Amino acid sequence: MGILGSGVQDGLLLKPITYPWAYDLYNQAVANTWFPNEIQLGEDLADFKKMTDEEKHAITYLMSYFNPNELLVNKALAFGVYPYINAPEGHLYLAKQMWEEANHCMSFEYVLETFPIDREAAYESHVSVPSMAAKEEFEVRFIRRMTEETLDITTTEGKKDFIRNLVAYNIILEGIWFYSGFMVALSFRQRNLLRNFGSLMDWIIRDESLHLQFGINLILTVLEENEDLQDPEFAEEIRQMILGAVEMEEQYNRDLLPKGILGLNADYVNQYVKYLADRRLEELGFDAHYNVSNPAKWMATANDTLQLVNFFEATNTSYEVNAQATKTP
Ligand SMILES: [Fe+2]
Ligand SMILES: [Fe+2]
Numbered sequence: 001m002g003i004l005g006s007g008v009q010d011g012l013l014l015k016p017i018t019y020p021w022a023y024d025l026y027n028q029a030v031a032n033t034w035f036p037n038e039i040q041l042g043e044d045l046a047d048f049k050k051m052t053d054e055e056k057h058a059i060t061y062l063m064s065y066f067n068p069n070e071l072l073v074n075k076a077l078a079f080g081v082y083p084y085i086n087a088p089e090g091h092l093y094l095a096k097q098m099w100e101e102a103n104h105c106m107s108f109e110y111v112l113e114t115f116p117i118d119r120e121a122a123y124e125s126h127v128s129v130p131s132m133a134a135k136e137e138f139e140v141r142f143i144r145r146m147t148e149e150t151l152d153i154t155t156t157e158g159k160k161d162f163i164r165n166l167v168a169y170n171i172i173l174e175g176i177w178f179y180s181g182f183m184v185a186l187s188f189r190q191r192n193l194l195r196n197f198g199s200l201m202d203w204i205i206r207d208e209s210l211h212l213q214f215g216i217n218l219i220l221t222v223l224e225e226n227e228d229l230q231d232p233e234f235a236e237e238i239r240q241m242i243l244g245a246v247e248m249e250e251q252y253n254r255d256l257l258p259k260g261i262l263g264l265n266a267d268y269v270n271q272y273v274k275y276l277a278d279r280r281l282e283e284l285g286f287d288a289h290y291n292v293s294n295p296a297k298w299m300a301t302a303n304d305t306l307q308l309v310n311f312f313e314a315t316n317t318s319y320e321v322n323a324q325a326t327k328t329p
Contacts (some may be wrong), residue, residue, distance in 0.1 A: 002225035003157045006084040014088045029096045036107040041114045047193045063127035070105040076169035078147035100207045107169040131252040142168040156228045170215030172245040271295045
């Protein structure tokens with residue numbers, strides 16, 4: 001029996017572990033547990049009030065995008081992934097990831113409550129701004145297919161839909177679109193603004209990097225276990241999905257940064273998007289398509305030096321609530 005299946009009575013005994021990568025990621029995720037109120041946003045509120053209208057627009061726009069989309073990832077997992085895998089270690093990880101997405105949503109709510117952002121207007125944009133709505137519709141289309149009664153996970157077509165949904169929410173939404181937003185959010189810290197908000201983003205990014213590792217491992221496992229999916233036409237379809245997602249993101253970033261802000265404009269962000277898309281293509285076994293350099297090398301540095309961030313008013317700077325949990329069997 002492979003990782004795919006929908007036998008409700010299968011996968012009820014955890015040991016022996018069949019997919020150690022899923023078990024390891026669960027333990028890492030538990031060790032990474034954090035809560036938004038560990039970070040105080042007082043200084044950031046003072047920064048926000050001093051920012052230009054364009055800068056405030058960028059932050060508000062990010063909230064408009066992130067907030068509903070954190071919850072949309074959970075729908076992709078609940079409707080499209082959890083019901084179709086058998087491995088209990090996969091279910092453990094997905095349960096933790098779903099809590100993390102809820103925690104991310106609550107983190108953005110915390111920011112919305114702290115900054116003078118009109119919540120109604122921020123909530124409205126995900127349907128009223130065409131480039132943002134298009135990204136959401138793209139995701140919803142693939143999640144919907146997973147809920148159709150005709151879907152049969154034992155057929156080639158059913159398995160292809162599983163992979164399509166996985167690529168849509170994991171590689172594209174979490175692995176490209178979210179990172180593009182993270183970079184814009186963290187660019188403020190590069191100018192010594194919104195530093196504590198930046199720490200919140202660091203924690204979210206640390207979670208998201210595990211979500212990506214889980215998704216990529218799951219895609220590669222399903223492809224390896226199912227020879228009927230290893231056809232060049234399907235591979236090309238997946239590649240085109242990713243390239244199309246880059247185009248959608250380019251339009252979105254032009255709306256996010258119509259005039260640009262200090263040190264950042266839509267072209268800069270879109271070059272980063274292309275750089276990211278190439279890394280995701282390579283992780284899936286494709287060749288890079290854009291071959292551009294990373295315009296935001298500081299992003300890697302910012303995340304490598306996570307431990308050195310000064311948390312100002314933070315009440316708890318401990319990253320690991322339970323270091324024991326990282327031990328593997
Ligand atoms: Fe998230
Ligand atoms: Fe995520």
